[in-house]
């Protein structure tokens with residue numbers, strides 16, 4: 001019974017992202033006030049990767065983090081960008097092709113059951129994907145399995161600031177302003193910042 005419920009929830013997440021894929025980048029930019037580019041760059045800097053690294057970007061979506069990784073590593077490195085939503089992945093593949101980044105492999109697969117051999121990556125990354133995973137321990141087990149010994153993991157997620165006044169500003173933006181913007185359409189936008197459409201709301205079924 002649980003397996004069936006999980007399958008339904010996975011299908012729901014996949015379909016939701018499939019519907020928003022054409023607008024995902026635009027929404028991400030507008031709703032994060034373009035800050036997401038800076039956050040991704042910081043993640044890549046903090047990993048301190050050598051140019052010949054192999055990196056797995058899970059829940060890659062439209063591939064912004066995978067592209068930042070590929071650009072930083074250069075042609076000596078390799079990035080495997082993985083997502084189970086083909087329309088999101090297609091957008092990423094196309095963006096990388098336009099930028100001439102050929103050392104990225106775009107893999108259509110589930111982060112909870114990686115079709116990858118063990119011990120092969122120097123690092124694994126995930127941006128705004130953790131909240132959408134229906135079985136987080138399974139995802140971490142898989143990451144651990146495919147990482148080389150001493151491999152690094154970087155997870156980029158939004159959390160609510162603990163201290164005022166940043167917490168007040170965050171709540172105003174994420175709980176009041178964004179849901180109004182996203183609520184105009186009937187569809188959820190799935191943008192990471194939006195409390196209505198992602199992990200911040202009781203209405204969200206995926207977190």
Ligand SMILES: C[S@@+](CC[C@H](N)C(=O)[O-])C[C@H]1O[C@@H](n2cnc3c(N)ncnc32)[C@H](O)[C@@H]1O
Nearest residue numbers: 017059060061083084085088110111127128132
């Ligand atoms: C909020 S988007 C984040 C996309 C991208 N990483 C970014 O930073 O903008 C979450 C992504 O996780 C993917 N996803 C959710 N669950 C997944 C799973 N079990 N396996 C693979 N991808 C998954 C969705 O398809 C979606 O593209």
